[in-house]
Amino acid sequence: MQFSSKQVLKxxxxxxNFRPLQxxxxxxxxxxNDTLALLPTGGGKSICFQxxxxxxxxxxxxxxxxxxxMKDQVFNLKNKGIKAEAIYTGLQIHQIQTILSNCIFGDxxxxxxxxxxxxxxxxxxxxxxxxxxxIAVDEAHCISQWGYDFRPPYLQIAEVRELLPKxxxxxxxxxxxxxxxxxxxxxxxxxxPKVFAKSFVRENLSYVVxxxxxxxxxxxxxxxxxxxxxxxxxxSRKATKHIATFLIQNGFSADFYHAGLSTxxxxxxxxxxxxxxxxxxxxxxxxxxxxxxxxxxxxIHLETPQSLEAYFQEAGRAGRDGKKAYCxxxxxxxxxxxxxxxxxxxxxxxNLRNTYNLLCNYLKIPLHNKPSSAVNFxxxxxxxxxKIPIRDSLVQLKLLEQMEIVSxxxxxxxxxxxxxxxxxxxLMKLYAANPSLEPLTKMILRTSEGVFEDFSVLHxxxxxxxxxxxxxxxxxxxxxLQQLRIFNYQPISEEPQITLLHERVDAKHLQLDYDLLKLRxxxxxERAKAMLHYISSVHFCRSNILVSYFGEEIxxxxxxxxxxxxxxxxxxNTKQFESLMKQLETxxxxxxxxxxxxxxxxxxxxxxxxxxxxxxxAELVKCNAKTGKFEWE
Numbered sequence: 001m002q003f004s005s006k007q008v009l010k011x012x013x014x015x016x017n018f019r020p021l022q023x024x025x026x027x028x029x030x031x032x033n034d035t036l037a038l039l040p041t042g043g044g045k046s047i048c049f050q051x052x053x054x055x056x057x058x059x060x061x062x063x064x065x066x067x068x069x070m071k072d073q074v075f076n077l078k079n080k081g082i083k084a085e086a087i088y089t090g091l092q093i094h095q096i097q098t099i100l101s102n103c104i105f106g107d108x109x110x111x112x113x114x115x116x117x118x119x120x121x122x123x124x125x126x127x128x129x130x131x132x133x134x135i136a137v138d139e140a141h142c143i144s145q146w147g148y149d150f151r152p153p154y155l156q157i158a159e160v161r162e163l164l165p166k167x168x169x170x171x172x173x174x175x176x177x178x179x180x181x182x183x184x185x186x187x188x189x190x191x192x193p194k195v196f197a198k199s200f201v202r203e204n205l206s207y208v209v210x211x212x213x214x215x216x217x218x219x220x221x222x223x224x225x226x227x228x229x230x231x232x233x234x235x236s237r238k239a240t241k242h243i244a245t246f247l248i249q250n251g252f253s254a255d256f257y258h259a260g261l262s263t264x265x266x267x268x269x270x271x272x273x274x275x276x277x278x279x280x281x282x283x284x285x286x287x288x289x290x291x292x293x294x295x296x297x298x299x300i301h302l303e304t305p306q307s308l309e310a311y312f313q314e315a316g317r318a319g320r321d322g323k324k325a326y327c328x329x330x331x332x333x334x335x336x337x338x339x340x341x342x343x344x345x346x347x348x349x350x351n352l353r354n355t356y357n358l359l360c361n362y363l364k365i366p367l368h369n370k371p372s373s374a375v376n377f378x379x380x381x382x383x384x385x386x387k388i389p390i391r392d393s394l395v396q397l398k399l400l401e402q403m404e405i406v407s408x409x410x411x412x413x414x415x416x417x418x419x420x421x422x423x424x425x426x427l428m429k430l431y432a433a434n435p436s437l438e439p440l441t442k443m444i445l446r447t448s449e450g451v452f453e454d455f456s457v458l459h460x461x462x463x464x465x466x467x468x469x470x471x472x473x474x475x476x477x478x479x480x481l482q483q484l485r486i487f488n489y490q491p492i493s494e495e496p497q498i499t500l501l502h503e504r505v506d507a508k509h510l511q512l513d514y515d516l517l518k519l520r521x522x523x524x525x526e527r528a529k530a531m532l533h534y535i536s537s538v539h540f541c542r543s544n545i546l547v548s549y550f551g552e553e554i555x556x557x558x559x560x561x562x563x564x565x566x567x568x569x570x571x572x573n574t575k576q577f578e579s580l581m582k583q584l585e586t587x588x589x590x591x592x593x594x595x596x597x598x599x600x601x602x603x604x605x606x607x608x609x610x611x612x613x614x615x616x617x618a619e620l621v622k623c624n625a626k627t628g629k630f631e632w633e
Contacts, residue, residue, distance in 0.1 A: 005030065008054045009047070012080045019044045021198045026051050029134060029170050034190035036140070037172045038181060038197040041316030045172040046073060049136035052170075053109050054082065058133035062112045063157060065139050067409075070112040072291075077110060086112035087123070094456075100126040115142075115153035116407070124163060132167050135160060137188065140171035141309075144183035145519060148175065148309040148527060152404050158189050174316070175309040178551035200312070200547040204319045206560040207542035208328045209535050211619040211633075215302050215330045216243075220250050223280065226326055228297030229273070232282045233314055235303045236390070237380065243302065244282040254280040257287045259496070285314060294321035300328045304335040306342065307527040308534060308549050324560075331535050338391070339535075342528040346521045347396050349512055355396040356405065357507040358386045363500070370503040374409065377498035399520060403513045407499040416458040417490045418444060420451045430486060439467055440477045441486065458489070538563060538585075538620065539578040566614035570607055580611060584632075588621055591629035 005026050009015050018026065021037070022044055028035045029052040039045050053060030064070050070086040077084040085099045085108050102108050104126060111130075117123055135157075141147035143154035161169075171184050185193045212218045223230060232247075234240055240256035247254035255278045257269050272278040274293050281287065285305075299318040305311040311329070319325025347355075362382050363375060383393040400406045422430075431438040443463050448456040464474055481487045534545050543558035557564050557574070567577040583601050594612070598605045612630055615621040623630050 003055060005051050005055050008051050012054070012082060013047070018047070021196050022047055025196050028194045028196070029168060030055060032168050033192070033194045034168055034188070035170045036181060036185055036190070036193055036195045037170065038176055038195070039172065039174060040198060040200055040202065041174045041313050045138070045174070048172060049134060049170050050077070050110065052134055056133035058131035059103055059108055060110045060134040060136055061127065061132055062110055062136045062138060063115055063118060064112055065114060065142055065151060067114070074112060082110070083108045084110040084112070087117050088114060096122070104129045115151065115157060118160065119153065119156045127163055132164050135164065135167055135169045137169060137171045139173060140184050141173040141176050141180050143187045144180045146177070146179045146183050146523065148307045150402060152402060155187065158187060161189050175313050177549065200550045200552050201543060202316065202319065203558070204322055204324055205315070206324065206326050207315070207546070208326060208562040209331060209542065209618070210328060210562070211331050213332060213619065215332065216246060218330055219300060219302065222298060222300060222328055223247070223252060226298050229276065229293065229295055230280045230298040230300065231287070231296060231317060232280060233299070233301045233303070234282060234284065237284060240282045240284060247280055247282070252280055253278055254282060257281055257283040259284065285310065292320070296320070296325060298326045298328060300330065302330055304329065304331055304339065304531065304535060306531065308530050308546060309527070311531070312546055329535060335535065336532065339528045339532045343525050346524060347392070347399060349514070349517065352396055352399060352512060353507040353510055355393070356400060356510055359406070360500070360504045362386070365500060365504045367506065368503050370500045374497035374499040377408070377496055379496070399517065402520065403516060404501055405510070407501055409497045416460055418448055418451060418456060418458040419488045420445070421485055421488055427486070430484070437477060437481060440474070441481065443467055444487070538615065538618065539581045562618070566611070569610045569614070572607065584611060584615065588630055588632040591624060591627065591631040593629050597630070
């Protein structure tokens with residue numbers, strides 16, 4: 001029996017109706033159309049491909065760049081009784097083969113893969129044998145060179161059309177400008193595309209930019225005055241712990257989260273926050289993807305993102321229940337300086353060559369060599385060792401990745417693996433020479449299937465329990481077995497990994513893509529300018545700045561951002577308010593009293609007072625207590 005889309009929605013998600021635009025997108029997919037869905041954060045993108053996957057006969061291939069997001073979605077689908085699988089870095093060959101076999105002969109409904117995995121011959125051959133009903137491309141802006149997070153492997157997705165020419169593609173993103181949307185359609189070779197774009201206006205969100213010399217004090221002030229769940233974004237792993245500790249010391253329920261934590265730690269912290277056991281989560285941008293927590297009342301950024309795309313996506317995690325929520329960006333002069341530095345000091349070719357050379361030295365790669373596989377890599381450790389600002393390192397490594405010189409993946413091995421390097425006869429000799437190693441060796445052989453043929457998952461907890469030994473004893477023995485070349489043991493690694501895609505060359509001979517470098521400079525500078533305009537403006541509605549950036553026609557002001565509220569309090573109309581603010585910014589280059597400002601602008605003193613109060617709250621003007629004169633900071 002085939003269910004309708006609404007029956008599937010009710011059966012597995014418990015909803016009677018779709019959210020706005022979801023039903024139209026699902027219907028377009030079911031009609032076999034190539035479809036582009038532009039839905040802001042919290043718009044329910046995953047439903048748009050998961051429901052059709054269950055309505056149609058066959059399997060949906062979901063292409064996603066984030067391993068953590070794949071794992072979360074597969075876990076949630078399985079909990080609903082939906083058969084789903086994911087193939088990602090760290091799985092062994094036999095595990096991948098089992099998953100692919102189940103997708104061909106079993107009843108798996110959704111298979112999640114990375115764009116890099118999509119390029120492998122094994123997956124492509126398997127896909128030819130699968131009954132594919134849909135190809136869903138999540139975070140589709142990554143395919144566009146105009147996108148803020150362009151990833152070269154995404155360009156290979158279009159090649160799937162040659163394998164499955166009659167299968168529709170659904171591309172989804174929350175952050176596409178008109179230029180990016182057009183590029184997505186072209187790069188994916190859409191046939192008669194259907195484009196659905198939900199308004200980027202979030203009427204329940206109040207966007208606030210507050211300039212302050214003391215961000216921590218402002219943070220406490222906001223959290224005391226706005227009850228409810230909160231996300232606090234910072235730019236470094238170290239800062240997550242530091243700020244969380246600071247909040248706990250000030251009486252708040254808080255915890256920290258970043259990609260460097262173990263899977264168990266991340267899951268536990270995330271679950272406690274979702275269930276309301278922890279009120280505030282302090283995190284890097286690794287947090288939030290795919291998490292549907294509707295009652296977030298504040299999203300607070302302690303540091304400024306480098307693009308409005310990134311900011312809009314992160315801030316959009318507030319108020320998904322439709323109730324009033326606040327998106328607060330705390331800034332100071334350092335934030336503005338960093339954006340100005342991006343505009344003025346984009347990496348030159350010599351910077352990239354130097355970073356490439358430092359990277360190869362850091363990884364200990366000799367000239368004319370390349371590692372046979374990916375290696376663990378910490379950007380922060382690399383930056384610290386070479387005394388390079390971490391932001392510079394990130395930008396330059398990203399450019400090297402986009403030029404296909406290196407490849408960086410977010411995580412590597414979510415579990416330990418082991419492979420036996422010797423024959424069974426050799427093991428008998430080991431037992432005779434090292435009887436103390438016999439119990440562990442036999443237990444590994446007993447619990448790790450296929451260990452002689454390939455790397456197999458090592459079930460450490462089970463081994464410790466069965467042998468009644470502690471982890472330190474296990475580590476000591478496995479290290480000895482490694483040294484004797486009995487086993488090749490690969491411990492759990494949650495670190496990102498980096499791959500050098502070609503053998504190392506002398507840095508001066510490194511082939512750089514100068515056209516791409518020029519294009520990237522234009523884009524990054526344009527984004528930095530847009531972000532600088534957003535945080536610096538005291539004239540324009542914050543919501544209008546955001547939605548117009550994404551190409552949406554402005555109909556009216558939001559009325560609830562900090563600028564709109566200041567305008568209401570001033571008693572002026574929009575044009576008068578904007579004009580006055582521009583005048584004050586110019587006039588206060590030199591200190592002036594309220595009376596002098598009133599006379600110069602031909603405004604009542606009480607109007608000037610209200611506007612100065614707004615500028616003072618934003619720490620854009622200061623008053624000299626002795627002279628009573630105001631000046632621009």
